[in-house]
């Protein structure tokens with residue numbers, strides 16, 4: 001889960017075709033435009049500063065937001081000016097300010113009642129009773145909300161504190177001393193693979209296709225000159241371990257925004273970025289490639305809207321995404337980012353439906369049409385099969401028990417068996433009951449603790465029931481293009497022209513044998529995960 005070494009020459013996206021499969025890949029999409037690095041963004045993230053024109057822009061932006069409109073960013077404006085559709089989008093149909101979690105309308109008995117003659121005395125009694133009941137309902141609701149909030153905060157705090165406490169051990173240690181160096185390298189290679197395959201946009205992919213053609217042939221037209229760069233948002237960026245991978249992305253990155261609730265991790269990410277920028281820690285990197293602009297901010301990306309993050313406002317954020325969003329909003333709206341990435345993090349959102357939807361609103365609100373949402377997370381197919389296997393074995397043991405030993409003796413408490421599995425380097429433990437058939441319904445709040453040697457100490461995580469998740473993404477105009485278990489990715493890509501050699505440079509493939517350089521235990525730990533890519537449509 002750390003920065004990867006080596007350099008990968010650009011990898012061509014494979015031709016697109018929407019499908020979800022363990023064996024099939026897919027690729028690129030959407031529009032492009034010219035971009036220039038924007039040094040304005042070097043300023044501090046919290047307080048607007050700089051020349052008057054910029055301040056005025058900020059004021060206008062705030063006024064517009066008050067009116068319910070987010071003006072296009074310097075970045076998104078450049079994109080939109082290219083297309084007549086986009087050019088009119090911000091002046092187009094006004095958008096309703098709507099939250100997918102909007103409270104329902106007040107109950108009908110809040111409406112004014114017509115008085116009946118002679119009903120005055122009775123009304124007084126009824127009203128007092130109704131009011132008492134309403135007050136009780138309100139009190140109960142408040143208590144439940146407070147309990148839920150403190151429970152949620154409890155888990156979030158544990159997660160945040162855990163990641164803050166994970167020491168940053170340095171690249172050399174990770175490559176030589178670590179007991180899971182094979183797994184670390186493999187995870188990094190999978191993340192690089194996703195970035196290489198899915199971060200470029202359609203035009204970039206097409207331009208590269210043409211690049212390999214014979215330009216001496218006049219009928220081909222001029223070679224591509226487009227240098228459109230990517231705007232990337234990383235949800236749960238941790239210590240910035242993927243910065244190096246983005247530096248090697250086939251289509252250059254203009255802006256990388258890293259968000260994470262763990263403040264110490266964010267400081268470390270900022271330091272890592274600063275040292276990359278200054279040229280320290282650049283071993284093996286393309287020396288001439290100027291580093292993209294980077295911004296890092298402490299932020300809970302699943303419990304809160306990202307609409308109040310300044311850099312996100314600048315790039316463009318659409319608050320009107322999600323179920324019930326108008327056709328107009330889905331046609332004209334959208335954020336300004338080309339790629340949203342969330343590596344090993346979205347499972348924290350599955351604590352509740354509210355958080356999962358908030359995460360999806362953030363993704364869809366930040367992503368432009370045709371933008372890609374890429375990530376990796378635990379594979380619920382693996383969890384389902386482990387859980388149903390556990391119940392099957394338990395039932396088998398119970399059926400095999402002799403009749404007289406059924407049930408605990410008087411005063412004895414039979415310990416409930418808990419579902420858990422793992423090996424020396426990783427362990428998954430469900431503290432509570434699990435579904436007999438392994439199907440997680442409703443799909444939220446299925447907590448387990450996850451342990452990974454040297455990396456994660458029994459941290460609470462939540463199952464991401466894949467089918468339910470995929471169904472939910474449709475509400476946010478996110479279309480699944482790719483989903484693949486980690487070890488299948490290896491099988492499919494290990495001989496790729498770019499990704500094969502990259503795996504050698506990263507120490508993932510044994511140079512002598514060509515085999516995957518992981519122990520059996522590491523392979524089992526890796527098989528817990530899968531990777532995905534959605535397109536915003």
Ligand SMILES: C[S@@+](CC[C@H](N)C(=O)[O-])C[C@H]1O[C@@H](n2cnc3c(N)ncnc32)[C@H](O)[C@@H]1O
Pocket residue numbers: 001002159160163235236237238239241242259260261262265299300301302303342343344345348
């Ligand atoms: C296993 S680490 C992965 C870090 C990084 N993405 C990587 O691949 O190296 C999981 C990250 O998710 C972050 N995380 C947990 N809850 C989050 C939330 N609500 N919003 C954003 N990130 C969160 C953690 O703080 C942690 O940095």
